[in-house]
Amino acid sequence: MRITIIGSGNVATHMAAALKNAGHKLMQIYSRNLHHANLLAYHVGAEAIDDLQKLGADADLIIIAVKDDAIAGVAQQLSHRHQLIVHTSGTAPLQDLLQYSAMAGVFYPLQTFSKTKEVDFRSVPLCIEGADATIAQTLTGLAQTISNNVYQVNSEQRKILHVAAVFACNFPNYLYHLAQQLLSDNQLDFGLLRPLIAETALKVQQALPGEVQTGPAIRNDEGTMQAHLQLLQAVPEWQTIYALLSQGIIKMK
């Protein structure tokens, strides 16, 4: 497909590279900052622009990869074009585009991207939604050229997915942080826990988390849990978190 991308951030960068590698033709890269547009456009052989008026009519697809609160504004400026338009957001509803264009969809990669870290795009789950069945089919076909994990996900499900990602990514990282604080308060190196953290995440790549739960709470080991709460007494917030999550685990049984 001939594809134009609005945006030059992490998602735009990783997605443009994956599309280019899959043999698609990148037409234009837009950024408010022409230097940023140029950097990405150069890598993928596209034209850099910093004015949406300069958008060509020859792209089959325009991908809006900008911050959530900027999507509707961009979509408004693209209204009345006869081109398929998608956004890449986990939270913005399809409706943000549909109010300006009937040929609309969502192309949401469910992964955390860093500017500097390479990502194997074939393993990135791509969540597809189309305004109609034909659009959904077109987007699914495109998605399968760059990823082995393509899912049809409607706007309601995508909201659920976003809150689930907070539980599966943001909250575990915060718990890693608490563990690291506990260690550094006791002259212990965070390196001690890194292999355990990696193995815990690896285990659920095959199994379901409910099948591999370990620790004192799932064994209902009251003695150990009381001893742990005692150790945490200097920080009541950590005790509260320990007690609340342990109660949840006990109820899993």
Added chain:
Amino acid sequence: MRITIIGSGNVATHMAAALKNAGHKLMQIYSRNLHHANLLAYHVGAEAIDDLQKLGADADLIIIAVKDDAIAGVAQQLSHRHQLIVHTSGTAPLQDLLQYSAMAGVFYPLQTFSKTKEVDFRSVPLCIEGADATIAQTLTGLAQTISNNVYQVNSEQRKILHVAAVFACNFPNYLYHLAQQLLSDNQLDFGLLRPLIAETALKVQQALPGEVQTGPAIRNDEGTMQAHLQLLQAVPEWQTIYALLSQGIIKMK
């Protein structure tokens, strides 16, 4: 070294294999169940026994790798032997052995082992404690023959490490479970979240968790957090967890 192992569970099995591979001589494997002892002993070229009276005097080191509440009982039966004795527990104090033997230490591998899953022992952190400096040095030398991650950790620090491991392993796995429940309640596949879970754990292999925290709470994005709490209203316990952990993250800033 010439080494005898008391126990035939996951820790005993993985540690015996690692020691054998490093060129040490496995003398005897004890299990109450002779069949279990035989299985492991056969693999590492040791003698299987099911009676502690049959323990030879020629091993330089006896590793007690049994359940925490069985350690003291075994140690009592080994009292008055002139051999170095260690346990492999994260929670049992060195004192559990010292009351019966002056030549005692701890040899604690900080990893979660499964019977069926291979583990690269060289990356497993080994936490060493010795009753005196000579014992600590002997155990450190032994540990370095099977692992690249050897740490000196006293009994107080090991307690902290154990509660930190609950925060870094057991609690994140429980949050994966909640995310999976949310998804299955909405006809979504847990496979959608697996790459994100893996990447989140990979990120902290280099960085500290505090440096890579993402999500609505660290951005103090009130609108998204309110929308998420709304989505979770069917399960008040999940709302409580969401609110508590989000408050913690907001305070990180």
